[in-house]
Amino acid sequence: MTSREPRVGERMGxxxxxxxxxxxxxxxxxxxxxxxxxxxxxxxxxxxPRAALAWARPDAEIIDVAKVxxxxxxxxxxxNRLLIEHAKAGNDVVRFxxxxxxxxxxGGEELVACADAGIEARVIPGVSSAIAVPxxxxxxxxxxxxxxxxxxxxxxxxxxHPDSTVDWAALARSGSTLVxxxxxxxxxxxxxxxxxxxxxxxxxAAVVADxxxxxxxxxxxxxxxxxxxASEAGVGPPAVTVIGDVAALDLPGLDSGHDP
Amino acid sequence: MTSREPRVGERMGxxxxxxxxxxxxxxxxxxxxxxxxxxxxxxxxxxxPRAALAWARPDAEIIDVAKVxxxxxxxxxxxNRLLIEHAKAGNDVVRFxxxxxxxxxxGGEELVACADAGIEARVIPGVSSAIAVPxxxxxxxxxxxxxxxxxxxxxxxxxxHPDSTVDWAALARSGSTLVxxxxxxxxxxxxxxxxxxxxxxxxxAAVVADxxxxxxxxxxxxxxxxxxxASEAGVGPPAVTVIGDVAALDLPGLDSGHDP
Numbered sequence: 001m002t003s004r005e006p007r008v009g010e011r012m013g014x015x016x017x018x019x020x021x022x023x024x025x026x027x028x029x030x031x032x033x034x035x036x037x038x039x040x041x042x043x044x045x046x047x048x049p050r051a052a053l054a055w056a057r058p059d060a061e062i063i064d065v066a067k068v069x070x071x072x073x074x075x076x077x078x079x080n081r082l083l084i085e086h087a088k089a090g091n092d093v094v095r096f097x098x099x100x101x102x103x104x105x106x107g108g109e110e111l112v113a114c115a116d117a118g119i120e121a122r123v124i125p126g127v128s129s130a131i132a133v134p135x136x137x138x139x140x141x142x143x144x145x146x147x148x149x150x151x152x153x154x155x156x157x158x159x160x161h162p163d164s165t166v167d168w169a170a171l172a173r174s175g176s177t178l179v180x181x182x183x184x185x186x187x188x189x190x191x192x193x194x195x196x197x198x199x200x201x202x203x204x205a206a207v208v209a210d211x212x213x214x215x216x217x218x219x220x221x222x223x224x225x226x227x228x229x230a231s232e233a234g235v236g237p238p239a240v241t242v243i244g245d246v247a248a249l250d251l252p253g254l255d256s257g258h259d260p
Numbered sequence: 261m262t263s264r265e266p267r268v269g270e271r272m273g274x275x276x277x278x279x280x281x282x283x284x285x286x287x288x289x290x291x292x293x294x295x296x297x298x299x300x301x302x303x304x305x306x307x308x309p310r311a312a313l314a315w316a317r318p319d320a321e322i323i324d325v326a327k328v329x330x331x332x333x334x335x336x337x338x339x340n341r342l343l344i345e346h347a348k349a350g351n352d353v354v355r356f357x358x359x360x361x362x363x364x365x366x367g368g369e370e371l372v373a374c375a376d377a378g379i380e381a382r383v384i385p386g387v388s389s390a391i392a393v394p395x396x397x398x399x400x401x402x403x404x405x406x407x408x409x410x411x412x413x414x415x416x417x418x419x420x421h422p423d424s425t426v427d428w429a430a431l432a433r434s435g436s437t438l439v440x441x442x443x444x445x446x447x448x449x450x451x452x453x454x455x456x457x458x459x460x461x462x463x464x465a466a467v468v469a470d471x472x473x474x475x476x477x478x479x480x481x482x483x484x485x486x487x488x489x490a491s492e493a494g495v496g497p498p499a500v501t502v503i504g505d506v507a508a509l510d511l512p513g514l515d516s517g518h519d520p
Contacts, residue, residue: 019387021289025290026289026290026291026294026384027289027290027291027385028289029281029287029288029289029290030285030286030287030288030289030290030293031284031286031287033290034286100391100392100395101395102391102394102395103401103402104408106404107395107400108403108404108509108511109404112511123395123396124286125287125395125396127279127289127360127385127386127387127388128387128388128391131360131363131385131388131391132360132385134362135360135361135362135383135385136383136385140362140367141362141363142362142363142364142414143368144369146425147425148416148417148424148425148426149411149412149414149425149426150411150412151410151412151434151436152409152410153408153409153436154402154408154409156408164408165406165407165408165409165435166408166409166435167434167435170431170432170433170434171409171430172430173427174411174426174430174431175425175426175430176411176413176426176431251368251371251372
């Protein structure tokens with residue numbers, strides 16, 4: 001354990017946000033691995049590739065912030081507090097996050113918190129689950145001649161919710177492949193909103209659960225039935241849903257890389 | 261040079277598509293680096309991080325397919341032919357591509373070509389320029405309370421073109437951050453189509469050129485003036501354009517990782 005009490009005049013540590021990618025440790029970046037290997041303190045999430053923690057120094061302090069005490073709404077403030085406290089104590093801190101820190105990852109809030117506290121912070125982007133999870137399941141989000149755009153949308157705030165900033169009817173007409181993250185529980189409402197917005201109920205759809213992990217499984221149906229099919233298959237988070245013509249593709253030979 | 265003539269009964273090589281990320285070699289994945297280090301033959305693009313080729317074996321054959329002879333439309337067929345020829349000769353081949361192989365990367369076509377030829381192929385996803393380039397320029401594509409979706413769209417086929425599958429007016433109303441790839445030359449037409457579709461001309465916009473590289477530069481304006489501002493600044497490909505409220509953000513302390 002190298003976490004130390006602050007000493008007067010000592011240099012402050014640097015905070016590095018590292019994107020962990022979708023789950024396979026081989027999909028962490030080279031710069032991300034170097035940052036993990038050099039860190040004094042590592043704050044990890046629930047969804048990071050655990051095997052990547054083997055790259056840490058034997059004396060590094062690893063803190064699983066999924067287990068940080070406090071209610072759900074206070075977690076982020078507590079994480080920010082820990083980042084600042086350890087950096088102020090002179091430790092180089094890695095904030096190791098699932099996926100990409102900036103795709104629904106609240107990385108921006110952590111950067112601002114560090115800056116406000118006078119702590120130097122930097123980001124090493126990760127492989128985004130939104131793109132890589134469909135890819136390793138054989139579904140490219142774009143395909144020449146088929147589609148020229150894709151939209152990644154959070155299902156955490158469902159259609160019609162007062163906090164929603166998304167016009168689902170416009171998305172239904174946009175012609176882009178739709179990728180729904182964090183939408184297992186709201187998939188039924190999302191599919192309804194898209195059909196109401198004019199998207200063909202027969203549009204291909206696929207849910208990829210545990211993407212890039214050995215437990216990966218894919219449920220395929222059409223837009224009208226995908227929520228029921230995923231529910232019947234017992235799909236739970238984390239899962240990525242793809243809606244659009246590419247969801248009917250099943251490209252050969254896809255693989256996720258490998259563990260270190 | 262390990263490229264060999266095929267021998268009867270010899271095992272065929274495996275083709276691995278490796279996403280090279282936005283430009284900084286530190287943003288190649290650990291699995292991608294391992295594949296490069298193990299390859300007999302490497303086919304590279306113009307936009308891959310060149311420093312990553314230092315990981316190749318001294319006896320690996322490196323082929324820059326940007327220099328492959330043939331007209332523009334025949335390039336992909338020639339690349340497919342080279343992948344298959346070298347794999348059939350018993351070589352493990354890495355196809356090293358800029359960005360992510362499946363985000364406008366034609367990775368799907370290369371996989372299908374390999375499968376049709378009986379060659380085993382796999383994909384190691386990369387960090388997508390669409391997400392990472394804005395991130396390292398201080399622009400998160402999603403930000404809590406501000407936006408819950410982002411759309412990545414190719415500007416290669418402009419609005420109104422008969423090959424376009426995108427409803428730009430619907431995108432204008434979708435409420436999602438818009439990320440335009442390969443849109444330097446068509447940005448004027450895209451901005452016009454979005455304004456015609458109802459997007460506020462005062463919407464913040466930013467063009468990030470040479471993202472994650474030492475030559476990175478960012479041009480900020482509003483939707484109405486971004487094309488002229490980018491043109492005045494002399495921006496050329498590769499560049500990523502972000503349109504939406506997040507384009508006005510400039511988060512502190514962002515960095516792209518580092519070269520190996």
